[in-house]
Amino acid sequence: MKKYKKVAVISIFTLVFIPFSLLLSQSEKALKIFEKNKGSIISFVSLGENKEEISRGTGFVISAGIMATSFHSISQAKSVEGRNFKGKKVKVEGIVAIDKNFDIALVKIKSKAPALLFGNSDDAEEGKEIFVIGSNESGEIKVLDGEIHSLLEISPNQKMIATTLATPESFSGAPLIDSNGQVFGMIVFLDRRSKFVLPSNVIKTLPKKSTATKFKDWKPEDYFSTLEGSFLAGRVFLALKDTNNAEKFLKKVTAQKPNDLETYILLASVYINQRNYSSAASTYKKIIELNPSLDSAHLGLGTVYIKMMRWKDAIVPLEKAVELNLDNKEAYFQIGSVYEELKEFDKAAEAYEKYLSLNPENSGEVYNRLGLCQMEINQFENAINSFQEALKEKPQDIRMNFVLAQAYQKASQFDKAAEAYNFLAELSPEDAKVYFNNIIRMYDVANMPDKAIEASKKITELDPNDADAFYNTGYMYVKLKQYDEAIEAFKKAVEIRPDFEYAYSNLGFCYSNLKKYNESIKAYEKLLEIFPDNAGAWLSIGIGYMQQKKFSSAVEPFLKATELNPNSGVAYYNLAITYLNLRDKYSAREIYKKLKTIDPNLAQKLLKLF
Numbered sequence: 001m002k003k004y005k006k007v008a009v010i011s012i013f014t015l016v017f018i019p020f021s022l023l024l025s026q027s028e029k030a031l032k033i034f035e036k037n038k039g040s041i042i043s044f045v046s047l048g049e050n051k052e053e054i055s056r057g058t059g060f061v062i063s064a065g066i067m068a069t070s071f072h073s074i075s076q077a078k079s080v081e082g083r084n085f086k087g088k089k090v091k092v093e094g095i096v097a098i099d100k101n102f103d104i105a106l107v108k109i110k111s112k113a114p115a116l117l118f119g120n121s122d123d124a125e126e127g128k129e130i131f132v133i134g135s136n137e138s139g140e141i142k143v144l145d146g147e148i149h150s151l152l153e154i155s156p157n158q159k160m161i162a163t164t165l166a167t168p169e170s171f172s173g174a175p176l177i178d179s180n181g182q183v184f185g186m187i188v189f190l191d192r193r194s195k196f197v198l199p200s201n202v203i204k205t206l207p208k209k210s211t212a213t214k215f216k217d218w219k220p221e222d223y224f225s226t227l228e229g230s231f232l233a234g235r236v237f238l239a240l241k242d243t244n245n246a247e248k249f250l251k252k253v254t255a256q257k258p259n260d261l262e263t264y265i266l267l268a269s270v271y272i273n274q275r276n277y278s279s280a281a282s283t284y285k286k287i288i289e290l291n292p293s294l295d296s297a298h299l300g301l302g303t304v305y306i307k308m309m310r311w312k313d314a315i316v317p318l319e320k321a322v323e324l325n326l327d328n329k330e331a332y333f334q335i336g337s338v339y340e341e342l343k344e345f346d347k348a349a350e351a352y353e354k355y356l357s358l359n360p361e362n363s364g365e366v367y368n369r370l371g372l373c374q375m376e377i378n379q380f381e382n383a384i385n386s387f388q389e390a391l392k393e394k395p396q397d398i399r400m401n402f403v404l405a406q407a408y409q410k411a412s413q414f415d416k417a418a419e420a421y422n423f424l425a426e427l428s429p430e431d432a433k434v435y436f437n438n439i440i441r442m443y444d445v446a447n448m449p450d451k452a453i454e455a456s457k458k459i460t461e462l463d464p465n466d467a468d469a470f471y472n473t474g475y476m477y478v479k480l481k482q483y484d485e486a487i488e489a490f491k492k493a494v495e496i497r498p499d500f501e502y503a504y505s506n507l508g509f510c511y512s513n514l515k516k517y518n519e520s521i522k523a524y525e526k527l528l529e530i531f532p533d534n535a536g537a538w539l540s541i542g543i544g545y546m547q548q549k550k551f552s553s554a555v556e557p558f559l560k561a562t563e564l565n566p567n568s569g570v571a572y573y574n575l576a577i578t579y580l581n582l583r584d585k586y587s588a589r590e591i592y593k594k595l596k597t598i599d600p601n602l603a604q605k606l607l608k609l610f
Contacts (some may be wrong), residue, residue: 006220008041008077008180010584013437013581014215017534020485024431026053027145029129029145029179030131030143030145031133031143031175033131033133033143033145033179033181034131034133034142036181036320036594037116037133037175037177037181037535038085038133038141038143039084039085039113039114040060040061040113040114040115040116040133040137041058041060041061041085041104041133041134041141041174041175042060042061042067042082042083042084042086042090042092042109042111042141043056043058043082043083043084043134043135043139043141043170044056044057044058044059044073044074044080044081044083044090044092044135044533045070045080045081045095045139046074046077046080047077047078047079047080047081047219048076048077048078048258050079051079051479053074054076054077055073055074055077055172056073056135056137056139056169056170057069057070057073057074057135057170057171057172057173058134058135058141058170058171058172058173058174059082059107059109059173060116060131060133060173060174060175060183060186061109061111061113061114061115061116062106062116062118062183062203062204063115063117063208064112064115065108065109065110065111066096066106066107066108066109066115066208067106067107067109067111067175068104068105068106068175068186068196068204068206069105069107069172069173069186070103070172070173070186070187070188070189070201070222071098071099071100071103071104071105071107072103072172072188072223072224072229073105073172073173074105074107074215074569075105075220075221075222075223076220076221076222076223077218077220078216078218078220079092079214079215079216080092080107080215080590083108083139084111084113084141085141087139090109090110090111091109091110091111091212092107092108092109092215093107093108093109093140094105094107094108094212094213094214094215094217095212095213095215095218096108096208096209096211096212096213097206097207097208097209098437099202099206100223100226100228101228101231101232102198102202102203102230102232103188103198103223103229103232104186104198104202104203104206104209106206107212108212108379108554108599113284116175116177116182116183116204117181117182117183117549118182118183118200119178119180119182119183119184119200119205120200120201121161121184121185121200121201121202122199122200122201123150124148124151124159124161124184124185124199125148126147126149126150126151127147127148128147128148128150128178129145129147129178129179130145130146130147130148130163130165130170130176130177130179131143131144131145131146131176131177131178132144132146132163132165132167132174132175132176132177132187133174133175133177133343134170134171134173134174134175134187134321135170135171135174136168136170136171137168137170144161144165144166144167145165146163146164147163147164148161148162148163148164149163149164150162151184151409152196152239152240153239154232154235154238154239154414155235156238158238159196159199160196160199160236161176161184161185161194161196161197161198161199162197162200162240163176163197163349165187166282167187167195169189169192171187171189172187172188172189172195172507173186173187173188174186176189176197182200182421183200183203184197184199184200185197185198185199185200185203186198186200186203190224190233190236190237191245194236194237194240194242194245195250196236196239196240218287224249225252227253227256227257228252230249230250230252230256231249231250231253231263232264232279233245233249233301234246234247234248234249234250234252234253234266235266238250238269238270238273241273242348243270243273243274244274246266246270247267247270247271247274250263250266250267251267254267259290259426261287261290261291261294264283264286264287264290264295265287266281267283267296267303268280268284268287268300271283272304272307274406275307277304277307277308280300280304280310281301281304281305284297284298284300284304284317285301287300288301293324294324295320295321295322295324295325295328295331296321298317298318298320298321298331299317299321299330299331299334300320300326301317301327302314302315302316302317302321302331302334302335302338305317306334306337306338307473308461309341309342311338311342314334314338315338316333318331318334318338319331319335322335322354326403327358329355329358329360332350332351332352332354332355332358333351333355333366335347335348335351335354336348336349336351336366336369336370336373337369338351338442339351339505340373340387341370343376343553345373345374345376345377346373346377346482348369348373349374349377349379349455349537351372351375352369352370352373356370357442360458362393363366363389363393364389364390364391364393364394364400365390367386367387367389367390368386368387368390368399368400368403371383371386371387371390371403371404371407372403374386375403375406375407375410380407380410380411381411383403383407383410384407384408384411385413386408387400387403387404391404394550396427397587398424398427400421401423401424401427402420402424404420405417405420405421405435405438406441408420409442412446413507413570414442414443414446414448414451415451417439417442417473418439418442418443418455419452421435421438421439422439424436424460432458432462433459433462433463433466433469434466436455436456436458436459436462437455437459437472438559439451439452439454439455440452440455440472440476443455443476444475444476444479447479449476449479449480450476450480451475452472452476453473453476453477455479456469456470456472456473456476459472460473465496467492467493467494467496467497467500467503468493470489470490470492470493470496470503471489471490471493471500471502471503471506472485473485473489474489474493474503474506474510475506477489478506478509478510481513483510483511483513483514484507484514486510487507487510487511490503490504490506490507490510491507494507498530499530501527501530501531501534504523504524504527504530504537505524505527505534505537505540507522507523508520508523508524508527508537508540508544509540510548511523512540512543512544515547517544517545517547517548518544518548520540520544521541521544521545524537524538524540524541524544525537525541528541533564534564535560535561535564535565535571536556536561538557538560538561538564538571539557539558539561539570539571539574541554541557542554542555542557542558542561542571542574542575542578543574545557546574546577546581549581551578551581551582554574555575555578555579555582557576558571558574558578559575562575562576565600568598569595569598569599569602570599570602572591572594572595572598572599572602573591573593573599573602573605573606576588576591576592576595576606577606577609579591580609580610585610588610589610591606592606592607592610
């Protein structure tokens with residue numbers, strides 16, 4: 001009755017798994033692989049002391065009377081019932097050999113099934129076509145096809161395989177077969193959803209004994225609770241980026257082996273992936289306690305402190321790392337990044353230089369960082385060299401070319417800076433105006449207006465409706481005292497933007513310098529139509545009338561200028577001069593009294609004229 005109930009439950013699972021099996025296993029090549037190798041596949045059920053089902057799995061024949069499978073599938077069995085692809089019983093006699101480090105078991109069976117051929121799993125690569133033949137939940141042997149998804153590095157010299165195969169847990173122990181029909185690995189399930197492939201090169205090195213330990217004499221154990229099983233599961237879960245399970249199993253290891261250095265190193269990686277930096281720091285401290293001379297542990301602690309933004313705390317372990325290993329490139333890099341955060345750019349630059357002295361690959365970004373630090377400490381020539389090195393890797397990198405242009409500019413190498421900005425305009429035409437404006441500002445500050453004009457004209461060529469570009473052109477002509485050219489540029493600016501206050505103001509200024517006072521006054525009057533409270537325009541109109549000796553006309557603009565700007569000593573002074581020219585000394589003296597409090601120097605100058 002007990003067995004009958006279990007069969008009923010299994011049949012329900014069959015209904016669940018058959019649809020995806022049918023969907024995934026019907027390629028012509030897969031069927032050929034199946035037909036050729038199905039005779040070597042064994043479906044089995046592991047049973048307990050009272051014949052209760054413990055687990056289901058798959059095995060495959062590797063030599064006469066020997067099949068390989070995953071150890072955890074049989075580790076708790078007191079007996080195992082096997083069947084071949086025809087559903088006929090296969091006697092499973094006992095365990096011949098195990099490798100607990102990799103969850104492998106070799107089992108003696110009574111069968112004349114041929115052995116599968118082993119391939120070289122070192123040839124594994126992403127995208128490689130693979131097949132798996134295994135037992136579904138009802139004991140039927142099926143074939144599925146897929147490909148290698150990725151290689152999982154669980155230690156420096158050991159890689160496992162991840163696939164696209166969607167298999168039920170009963171496929172645990174099933175062979176992974178390549179398109180040549182050779183065994184490439186074995187499917188191993190860690191739980192109902194998580195699995196990996198153990199490479200065939202690991203399996204075929206396991207020695208085979210002539211005698212078997214019968215299951216009734218075997219001491220059952222829960223493999224994934226053992227030291228070896230927990231360690232394997234922890235490493236694989238970490239490679240699969242399942243950090244919760246990785247932590248759970250690695251903690252099982254430390255509970256059984258409290259001072260195992262490798263396990264703590266893996267746990268630190270788990271905590272970093274979980275962003276549990278406090279636990280990661282504590283774990284690295286434990287590693288350092290176990291092995292104080294391990295530079296990678298000091299580096300790890302410093303790196304964790306960086307992630308916690310504990311910049312000053314990071315310095316000590318990072319410097320210890322390079323003390324222990326002068327060639328620890330990563331430590332020098334991290335030291336540089338910490339000192340950057342602390343704005344100690346001289347120390348950051350020193351660390352980056354040490355990093356670069358070790359000839360690392362892909363050093364462009366570090367040269368860029370070094371250049372930025374050198375800019376901060378005013379080592380502009382050195383910064384130029386660093387940015388040039390950075391650009392060797394990415395010659396068209398916008399960000400790096402921009403800082404190079406700035407370095408040239410800071411080093412007063414203006415023509416090279418302009419060349420760099422022009423190159424940026426070619427790289428990024430949509431931002432060309434920004435770079436040309438940088439050239440204009442640079443040459444303006446350097447008092448080289450003739451070269452600034454070249455850049456402003458480039459903008460007007462790009463955009464004939466850019467009023468600011470015409471204004472900048474005019475402004476540079478003013479600095480060159482080329483007022484006629486400036487006037488044409490300012491006229492174009494106000495034509496595009498009729499309310500351009502500064503353009504009108506400079507237009508009036510240019511006419512005034514050409515002694516075209518009527519045109520100057522008209523320009524300022526146009527400005528006042530738009531901005532009637534512009535005190536400077538009123539003042540300039542008054543000066544224009546003074547220059548024409550139209551003193552009566554000048555009074556009102558000057559009065560308006562002083563009304564709008566009561567602190568304008570220049571307006572009061574010119575108003576007083578106007579009154580004197582009109583022989584109104586009384587009004588001039590009244591202005592003098594006010595001017596004494598506003599601008600004593602101008603007041604004293606005015607007094608001499610009375």
